[in-house]
Amino acid sequence: MNRYENENKESVKSELSAVRKELAEWKAKGLELDITRGKPGKEQLDLSEKMLDVISTSADCRCESGLDCRNYGVLDGIPEAKRLFSELLDIPEQRLIVAGNSSLNIMFDTVARAMLFGVYGGKEPWGKQGKIKFLCPSPGYDRHFGICEAMGIEMIPVDMTPQGPDMDTVTRLVESDASVKGIWCVPKFSNPEGYTYSDETVERFAALRPAAPDFRIFWDNAYAVHEFCGEAVPLKDIFKACAKYGTEDNVFYFASTSKITFPGSGVAIMAASENNIAQIKPILSAQTIGFDKINQMRHVKYFGDAAGVRAHMKKHADIIRPRFEAVIAAFRNNLSGIAEWTEPLGGYFIDLAVPDGCAGRVYDLCADTGVKLTNAGASYPYGIDPRDRHLRIAPTYPSFEELTQAIEVLCLCVKAAAMEKALEK
């Protein structure tokens, strides 16, 4: 999509020089804006300030069972934390591991464990099976792809649709190729599009009959409760769907409070079938005596129950919503007929699709004008967006004023790149 291609070249040239003049004026202001990462803004972090204070004495560290959170022990999370996240995610406690400060760390470790030790039902560690592959719905989360790249796992991009990954392709590859060992999924408010998988997509994941006995769906439900538009956006329950097909062992589920309380000082959660948990725990117990139980207790005391988390998320929503609205309004006003973008109801990102071959150029133009974007291509395996068109927009971190400035610059850069491209033809 590039309306400039249908316009008179002279008028495009004249508009381009006007846009360049505007960009030069922006550049002269010496902007240093950064909309690269999905980081909560300061106002959001302040929402959890009172959590810093809920554990202030030794007595606050005691579990109902009498367990002292200050000492060694408990591999898979304190009972109170399991109860909280079981209620919040609707997953039975015996399937949960409440862990440390980073779900990315848990995902990396889960892949590393599979490489070194294999998974339940597998005959050999992944690392002993020669070339193995992961399916990577794309655009997707760069840090998922980074794990595969580090491990030397071949990544196969699969197209994303508003209903989730292209399930015909997923099904064909998973069911025919035993070297396909995994797929990365952000099933709700996907990174970066903000799509939520349809019921049919979840059902088709549950129904998969993998060629590999040691295939796993990496279900990163990072934005499980991260609606910002009021209405709840339902995601079909993957474990319940799998129960019908007897495929619960196929799923590794992840979540965290990084974008509920504090990124880096939250609590990460892994969930899996009883068979998987039984395979994982002995290895985990060689890795650590336990995770930070005091911080788990901090979360429990602060939220109380799932309703407490949901009430808290409404406050995040009120901060995030206007930012997404501002970005989308600017795109509508400036980029219609030039670019496409997603309009999520939750999560942290917008995917902006510019004309083919323009994303890298937009990135460079923005950088030159003082606005740092996530690298073009970052949302594709190996950083290679085959059509060079996707840019991930993260509206949460800068101040509102900085955000509107950055988006204004971004829109100008998209226009400029689109005009340059049209003039090439």
Next chain:
Amino acid sequence: MNRYENENKESVKSELSAVRKELAEWKAKGLELDITRGKPGKEQLDLSEKMLDVISTSADCRCESGLDCRNYGVLDGIPEAKRLFSELLDIPEQRLIVAGNSSLNIMFDTVARAMLFGVYGGKEPWGKQGKIKFLCPSPGYDRHFGICEAMGIEMIPVDMTPQGPDMDTVTRLVESDASVKGIWCVPKFSNPEGYTYSDETVERFAALRPAAPDFRIFWDNAYAVHEFCGEAVPLKDIFKACAKYGTEDNVFYFASTSKITFPGSGVAIMAASENNIAQIKPILSAQTIGFDKINQMRHVKYFGDAAGVRAHMKKHADIIRPRFEAVIAAFRNNLSGIAEWTEPLGGYFIDLAVPDGCAGRVYDLCADTGVKLTNAGASYPYGIDPRDRHLRIAPTYPSFEELTQAIEVLCLCVKAAAMEKALEK
């Protein structure tokens, strides 16, 4: 050593039946005592209560640099934490990674990383090199050995001496066998003997010329500041010793605050040469965005500087010292001529060496009387103590009264087992 072997059989029999009667009386009390693990006692945990409270507002989370500890970012630790541990451990900041809540986790990850990715200077990942081996000074720390066992790394026991591992054997094996990739060391107040490596031992470690280019010394300085007898027990600095030989790349160094503040909610530290750190960081950055910076800041604000930590450790010492003194007094009064034990000046353990072939029997007798010991054999690779004689005594966790009861029972059980053994001959 078993003085009963030199005594009149009839008098031994008569003493044995008296000891058995005493044990039966103890058993009738229905004791449930546990001296298995090196866990700080409640009174020790209470020492750090005020740390729970030092971060109570958002402003407390801000670093000098302006960095907000509540948000994503900083892979290797906040500058203030690096400064604190650099001063405490006398290691340059650029060699430090201040990490999460568990040094065991960092050690496991370091071995896993070597298995999957190799180490600086190595040609291939350890996991691609067929059978590899670790030297395991024994008695040693069971969880170190557990990592090797989980990874399928063959463990070769090496005798411990009061000066450290038998360095003739270590040197011969490390310098002749390229499949030897590592050695586990607790150089100060070793687990379980409480020995501190002599200067000569450290110097010989530094001087090692490993056959394997990817050999590493796992230097777990878990008890770096854990003196409990007043006088400082010096440990020669391994990095400085290595500098003379150009062997700094051979060392992976670990420490933690688990037994300074809260086990499981402390801060772990890894240190390594610049070459090693440069090899590790990109892999670490695929694993996590960062560790819990708020908890790092909590430690920094609570201690201020290394002197703050040292002053705090004196309070631990005052709690721990009488316990070790009580145990050793009981051993001296009851077990002279029957068993040998170490008399550490710091750390968490005493190694009790009973007559050959008696450790398992002592464990069983204690269990039967209601006193749980660490498994006999636990301090040897694969849980196999070839002479079945070492028991690890952990005096810190029970109440003082429970400890004295448990040790009284233990002494009776050692006597009983020693008499039984003498009567067999």
